[in-house]
Amino acid sequence: MLSRMIGFLLDNANPSIKLRVRSEILHDITPEEEAQYREQILREPIVQRIIACQQENGWLGDGFHGTSANAGQFENQETGTKYLAEKAVGKDTPVLRRAMEAFATVPLDDPCYRTRGRIFDEFRLAANGQNLIRCACISRAGYDDVIDISPQIELSLDSFKRVLEVDSILDISRPINRGRNLVFNDGERWPCRYHLDMLAHTQSWKSDENIKMIADSTMKxxxxxxxxxxxxxxxxxxxxxxxxxGAFPSQGFSIKTSTILPSPVANATRKPDLYNLEYIEWFAGCGVVPHVPALHEAVCEIADAVSNDGVCRIPVADDIFKGWGPYAGLRLEVDWRSKVRRDCDITFRALLILHYSNVVA
Structure with missing residues (x-):
């Protein structure tokens, strides 16, 4: 089955997808072929827009966490770096290298971060802080061996571990506004999508004990x-x-996209229930799929949706793929004006999930 999917992608997909299939799954790409793919990738319109918006200090665009009046969908530091990393432009490509240098040199209270000079300390605030976003971008780009994010990786593990240490989220929060809202207590830990993102794209933390802990936390x-x-x-x-x-809920965490982003909580107003391939891919990258029945079931359904021609026909919510930003973004094809491009994007994500989950032959 995987070979059929690979064959379909190598025949039809965008250079980014072909490069990643060859390098991440087949491990058969030569330096010359890699350079040819990257030359094509760097000519793509969205990549060119990101390159054109890079400032003198390496910062991408005029924003950080999402779009604003001064920053377009891709022309901001968070989305720009994540997109370049997913497109596999190359760790040493100047645009990505300079963006990472900006992360290494621009202080957290700089106006680039759009927090009006405030530093929201990720060790004081559960599931929050601009440095948490920064470190997730660094991990996505594969620069965790250049820029030290080990304290934030440990924080991510501690955040999942905290779920198992308390009865519920009520133990680590307090009411405000006469009980109308809850806020986390200072110095607490609780997992969010950025913790999961960081763990999915790093390796240093992986041990049987940590993987099992994340699985147990996820099931709770x-x-x-x-x-x-x-x-x-x-x-x-x-x-x-x-x-x-995007903090995870005390209960009801969902890998379905019947949610209003960034909340991973099922919402009855959005139908139908469709799998969120982004979360499933990240859990597969963490190695927890075999230990979590709901994830195992999802991966088996994804495998069953692969046709004889190697195309994965699992239904997806288009906005999870096309809506590149802080809380979504999977599409690597330049657009979905043709059905085959849509098929390539979905099949590629399914291939990564099946490859890293190790539960489907």
Missing amino acids: LMRTDRPELIGLVPLSWVGYALGTL
């Missing part, structure tokens, strides 16, 4: 036996209530 987050905890996500308190960076 997925439980639905206490209705008062389903979808319960406190805010951060920074002198006022501030939304977290």
